[in-house]
Amino acid sequence: NFEQPEIHGPQAIGTTPEKPFIFKIPVTGAGKISLSVTGLPAGLELDQQGVLRGSVGQAGSYKVEIIARNNVGRTSRRLEIRAGERLLAQTPPMGWSSWNAFGVDVDQEKIWKTADALVQSGLADKGYSFINIDAGWTGQRNTAGRIMPDKNKFPDIKALI
Structure with missing residues (x-):
């Protein structure tokens, strides 16, 4: 039922x-x-x-x-x-990747809307638990050489966690 x-x-x-x-x-x-x-x-x-x-x-x-x-x-x-150590992903994770929908034309607003759609469509209630922002999120490297988010596309990328 x-x-x-x-x-x-x-x-x-x-x-x-x-x-x-x-x-x-x-x-x-x-x-x-x-x-x-x-x-x-x-x-x-x-x-x-x-x-x-x-x-x-x-x-x-x-x-x-x-x-x-x-x-x-x-x-x-x-x-x-x-x-324990190295025990993540006990089963294949269920999620959604931005690449096929947006390619490199991805931004924070599109990811928020996608997250809302996963909830509204019922997919989150079926076990979809993450959104993978594939490419297009990066900006420049910092002085230590680390890749940093593009602040124009992702003004607060940590808010997406």
Whole structure:
């Protein structure tokens, strides 16, 4: 039943201890869906938008249960959070790349609109979790030789994180 909550996305996700962790729980269903998570490791919490945030303090495997409820029903699903070195991308990440749509003609406003479209279309609720800005974002190199964003196209590139 498409009205009852359905939890999507990976069954395992990786993180590095003491590094920022952000994971939007991908869930669909009718009306308002409330989420809860049991068994979270210290340092992680579920926010009001259904995003797990924080950082895991120690390496290990943490099995949590995600519970989704709406006025039609309830569902749950296990998620294993694997914390350690070189444990990112436990499953193929689902996202969107700017290249095929914009090539090098990309800017901050287009990326914001694309992010909004991922949410409005329901793709974020199905597990799409990132936008890759492929080419066209770079400006000049700084004095240390590092590539810097083009400030005309991306006045505040860090705001996109």
